[in-house]
Amino acid sequence: MKLPRLAVLLALAIAAAAFPSTSATAAPPLFGHGPFVVGHAYVDDNTAGSNTIAGFDRHADGTLTALPGSPFPAGGAGSGAGLASQGALQLSDDGRYLLAVDAASNQISVLRLGFNGAPQPVGAPVSSDGEDPISIAVSGNLVYVANAGAHEPNVTGFRLGWNGVLYPLPGSTVALPAGSGPDDVLFDPTGRRLVVALVNTSTIESFRVGWDGRLVAAPGSPFAAQGPGPFGSEFRPTDPSQLFVSNAHGGEGNGTVSAFDVSSSGELTSIGGSPFADLQTAPCWIEISHDGQYLFAVDTGSGEISSYAISPNGPLTLLGSTPFGTAGAGAVDARLSPDGRTLLVNGSRADVIASFAVSGGNLTELASSPTPLPPGAVASGLVVTG
Numbered sequence: 001m002k003l004p005r006l007a008v009l010l011a012l013a014i015a016a017a018a019f020p021s022t023s024a025t026a027a028p029p030l031f032g033h034g035p036f037v038v039g040h041a042y043v044d045d046n047t048a049g050s051n052t053i054a055g056f057d058r059h060a061d062g063t064l065t066a067l068p069g070s071p072f073p074a075g076g077a078g079s080g081a082g083l084a085s086q087g088a089l090q091l092s093d094d095g096r097y098l099l100a101v102d103a104a105s106n107q108i109s110v111l112r113l114g115f116n117g118a119p120q121p122v123g124a125p126v127s128s129d130g131e132d133p134i135s136i137a138v139s140g141n142l143v144y145v146a147n148a149g150a151h152e153p154n155v156t157g158f159r160l161g162w163n164g165v166l167y168p169l170p171g172s173t174v175a176l177p178a179g180s181g182p183d184d185v186l187f188d189p190t191g192r193r194l195v196v197a198l199v200n201t202s203t204i205e206s207f208r209v210g211w212d213g214r215l216v217a218a219p220g221s222p223f224a225a226q227g228p229g230p231f232g233s234e235f236r237p238t239d240p241s242q243l244f245v246s247n248a249h250g251g252e253g254n255g256t257v258s259a260f261d262v263s264s265s266g267e268l269t270s271i272g273g274s275p276f277a278d279l280q281t282a283p284c285w286i287e288i289s290h291d292g293q294y295l296f297a298v299d300t301g302s303g304e305i306s307s308y309a310i311s312p313n314g315p316l317t318l319l320g321s322t323p324f325g326t327a328g329a330g331a332v333d334a335r336l337s338p339d340g341r342t343l344l345v346n347g348s349r350a351d352v353i354a355s356f357a358v359s360g361g362n363l364t365e366l367a368s369s370p371t372p373l374p375p376g377a378v379a380s381g382l383v384v385t386g
Contacts, residue, residue, distance in 0.1 A: 035059045039337065039386040040117040041353065043346055044089040044100045045071055045377035048080025051102050053089070053111060053119050054374050058384070062342055062355050064371040067117055071374045074109040076102025076125040082348060082378055084199075085134035085148070086184040086232040086285050086333060089381025093140055097122065097164050098383060101133040101145070108133060108145055110164050117385075122164035129156040129173055134380075135184050139191030142213050144172075146185040146196060153182050155196055155205075157213055172214050177201060184233050188240040193266050197230040197245055198222065204230055204245060206266040218266025226258040226275045232285040235262075238292030242314045243268065246283040246297050247275060255283035255306075257297055259314045272315035280304050280321060287334045287343065294319075294361040298331045298345060305331070305345065307361040322363040325354055325370070332379075338386030342366075348379040 039058040045051065052071035056064040083103060090099045098111040098119050106128050111119035130147025137144045143158040143166065157172030176182055181200035187193070187209075194215060196205040203222035207215035227247025236242040243260045250256060255278035259271035281301030288295050288310070295308040295316060304321040311317070324331045330349025336342070336358065343356040343363060352370035356363040373379050 035061065035063065039384065040067070041344055041385075042089060042098060042119065042383045043353070043373065043377070043379035044074070044381040045374060046078035046080065046083055046088070046103060046380050047071075047376050047378070048078060048104070051076050051078035051100070051104075051109070052374070052377070053098065053100060054377060054379065055117055055119060056353070056371065057117065058337065061368070062357065062366040063368040064353060064355065066374075069118055071377070072111070072119050073121065074100050074102060074111065074125070075121040076107040076109050077105035078102060078378070079104040080378055082332070083134045083380040084183060085146070085380060087135040087137060087186065087381060089383050090136045090138045091383045091385065092138060092160060095385060097160070099136050099138060099143065099160075099166075100381070101128070101136060103132055103134060106131055106133060106147075108136070108158070108166060110160070110166050112164050126158070126166045126168070129168065130154045135182070137185045137187045137194060139187040142191065142209070144185050144187075144194060146182040148182050151178055153178070153180055155182070155185055155215070157215070159213070169213055174207070174215050176205065183231055186233050186235065188235040188243075188262065189237060190240050192264070193240075193262055195233060195243060197225070197233050199229050199231055199248070202228050202230060204233075204268060206262070206268055208264070208266045218263075218268070220267055223268040226270065227256040230258070231283070234286050234288050236288055236292045236310065236314075237290055242271070244286060244288065244295060246286050248282045248284045248300070252281045252301070253279060255280050255297070255299060257283060257286065257295065257308065257316060259316060261314065271313070274315075276308070276316040277318065278306050279318065280306055285333050287336055289358070290336065290340045296334060296343060296363070298334050300331055303331065305334070305356070305363060307363065309361055319361045322356070322365075325365045333382040335382045335384045337384050344382060344384055346379050346382045348373065348377070351377065
């Protein structure tokens with residue numbers, strides 16, 4: 001007896017569901033279940049002579065492996081020494097370009113990220129309009145660079161074209177005090193305010209960003225950092241009016257982190273009992289969780305990573321610290337993965353990148369950590385993509 005056509009089709013559909021074809025493409029495993037690439041990580045090697053950028057695949061289990069062809073030429077010259085700055089390497093807001101300082105040639109390189117994550121220079125590097133560029137800030141197509149030259153330090157603005165070309169912004173250069181030691185330039189999440197930490201004078205320059213991209217000094221700027229040696233800085237992702245700055249030069253066991261409210265014009269006022277004790281040595285680099293609830297401070301001098309809880313109005317509560325592990329002292333930049341589940345730490349003094357699983361304010365170094373940096377790298381800056 002011949003079955004009705006509808007019944008045949010139904011039987012075939014049931015059979016296909018019960019016995020899937022072996023030729024079908026399997027769905028990729030979820031996070032933590034294999035070596036699949038979920039993103040990339042990059043550092044500015046600051047290699048002596050020809051500067052390079054080291055690139056890594058980030059795998060689902062947290063493992064890092066060098067990209068084929070890494071390290072990649074940046075185009076300018078590195079100094080071969082630690083830059084002592086935060087933000088030496090940045091990612092454009094659209095995720096298409098890396099911007100890197102070339103400290104020895106006083107230039108900025110732009111590199112386009114290929115489909116496989118490999119960076120390629122976009123034309124020739126451009127002048128940083130100063131000496132010893134060490135830090136970059138990016139907001140949309142607006143870019144500012146901190147030049148730390150001992151005699152004439154400054155911050156200078158650029159526009160990043162859609163094609164990756166960096167154009168100087170006329171009239172944007174702002175001179176900083178001689179010998180002040182700028183080590184971090186930073187936009188707030190809205191791009192309307194910009195701050196510069198000055199490590200040698202223990203002050204913070206603060207600006208409002210005008211409609212034309214040029215800077216307007218905040219009333220009362222520069223402001224006292226509330227601790228010696230302000231170094232790393234970050235605005236709270238969930239509240240652009242809150243700024244946190246590490247203070248690195250308090251001596252052994254006396255590091256602190258300052259917290260400020262920032263007005264629309266850029267004025268800084270202290271939050272609560274700021275500065276907040278770190279109980280470690282030389283907290284230099286900081287990173288805040290994407291949900292704004294936790295702050296991590298990299299204690300370069302004591303080889304620890306301190307964790308704080310951030311209350312809604314900004315005061316910090318120290319939760320404890322995590323050893324930097326096999327890499328020991330000398331950790332520098334730290335960046336969270338886009339999903340917030342992994343903290344990568346550039347341990348350039350030990351020639352490694354260390355990776356930590358993140359659970360709230362708790363850090364656990366991954367079994368695959370640390371990962372070696374390329375020979376000759378004195379890496380600064382850290383970019384993590386998803």
